[in-house]
Amino acid sequence: MGTSQSLIKALRNGSQADIARAISLIEKNGEDMSEFLDLLYREHTSPAPLIGLTGFGGAGKSSLVGALAEALLKEGKRVGVMAVDPTSPRSGGALLGDRIRLQHLFPNENLFFRSFANKGALGGLSPILMESVKILEVAGFDYIFLETVGIGQSEVDITHFADVVVLVLSPGLGDEIQFLKGGIMEIADILVMNKMDMPSANISLAALEAYARLLDEPPTVVPVSAIERRNIDVLLSKIDKCYEKKQETKELEKIRKERNKALYHSWMMQMLEPIVDQRYSEGEVPYIAAKTFVDRIGRCLDEH
Structure with a gap:
C-alpha cells in the first residue's frame, strides 16, 4: 500500500517523472496495479476537458495539436497530449514515438506528451491510454488532447472516449466526401479545415461547409492554418463553448x-x-x- 500511496501523493504535484512512472506501472500490469488504480479512482478531481482529434493521415493533426498546446501554454494552462501511433511490427511499441513531436515546446513542466501503440485495437483506444486520462486529471492538468492514428472509420470509437470530437481535414484530398459517406462527420462536434494557407483552401472550405449542412445537426466548421497559427484562438474558443454546452445539458455525464x-x-x-x-x-x-x-x-x- 505504501508504494501506491506515495505515488498518488507524488502525482498530486504533477511532475513529469511521476506521471510517466504511473503510466509505466499500468503498462507493466504488475501485482500492485490493482491497488494503485483503486487509490487513483478514490481521488476527487475536477475532470479536464478531453479533446479528441481524428482524421485521415496527412491532414495535419499533429501540427494542429502542437499549435493548440502552444496557445494554451502561453495562457499558463497545463496541457496533456496523448498520441496513438501505428505499432512497430517488431517491438509492438509506438512507431513514431515521442521524439519527433512537439519538440519546439519542450522542456516545459506544464506540458506532458506520451505516444501509445494502437496494437490493432479499434480506434487505438487501449485501456492503458484510457487510464492515463485519470492520471493526468489527478496531476492537475487543464486540457487533455487525444490524437488518434489516421485510419478512417474505425475512429468512430473515439465517441466513447472524448468530451469534444474534432475532425481535421485538409484541402484537395476529398476527405469530406469519404467522411460523409462513412458517417464519421456525424460524430464530430467541430469540423476543422486545416492548411488554409494552401491556394485551393477556400474551395475545399466551401465544399466542407456545404456537406456539413446536409447533416441533421450540422457541426461547427472552423478554418485554420496550424503552420501560420491562424484562427487557433477561434478553434480553442469553439472547443470551450462546446464543452460548456455539454456540461449544461448533462451530455458530459453520459459521455463519461x-x-x-x-x-x-x-x-x-x-x-x-x-x-x-x-x-x-x-x-x-x-x-x-x-x-x-x-x-x-x-x-x-x-x-x-
Whole structure:
C-alpha cells in the first residue's frame, strides 16, 4: 500500500517523472496495479476537458495539436497530449514515438506528451491510454488532447472516449466526401479545415461547409492554418463553448458513463484473450467453440 500511496501523493504535484512512472506501472500490469488504480479512482478531481482529434493521415493533426498546446501554454494552462501511433511490427511499441513531436515546446513542466501503440485495437483506444486520462486529471492538468492514428472509420470509437470530437481535414484530398459517406462527420462536434494557407483552401472550405449542412445537426466548421497559427484562438474558443454546452445539458455525464463502460470492456477483453486462446483447439468450429466457452462462464456466474 505504501508504494501506491506515495505515488498518488507524488502525482498530486504533477511532475513529469511521476506521471510517466504511473503510466509505466499500468503498462507493466504488475501485482500492485490493482491497488494503485483503486487509490487513483478514490481521488476527487475536477475532470479536464478531453479533446479528441481524428482524421485521415496527412491532414495535419499533429501540427494542429502542437499549435493548440502552444496557445494554451502561453495562457499558463497545463496541457496533456496523448498520441496513438501505428505499432512497430517488431517491438509492438509506438512507431513514431515521442521524439519527433512537439519538440519546439519542450522542456516545459506544464506540458506532458506520451505516444501509445494502437496494437490493432479499434480506434487505438487501449485501456492503458484510457487510464492515463485519470492520471493526468489527478496531476492537475487543464486540457487533455487525444490524437488518434489516421485510419478512417474505425475512429468512430473515439465517441466513447472524448468530451469534444474534432475532425481535421485538409484541402484537395476529398476527405469530406469519404467522411460523409462513412458517417464519421456525424460524430464530430467541430469540423476543422486545416492548411488554409494552401491556394485551393477556400474551395475545399466551401465544399466542407456545404456537406456539413446536409447533416441533421450540422457541426461547427472552423478554418485554420496550424503552420501560420491562424484562427487557433477561434478553434480553442469553439472547443470551450462546446464543452460548456455539454456540461449544461448533462451530455458530459453520459459521455463519461460510456467512457467507463468502454474501459470496462477493454480491460475485460485484454484479460480474457489469453484464457480464450488457451481454450481453443485446432479443428473446432469457431462459433461452437466460442459459444461453449461463453455458456460455461454464464453457468459459473449463475452458480455464484
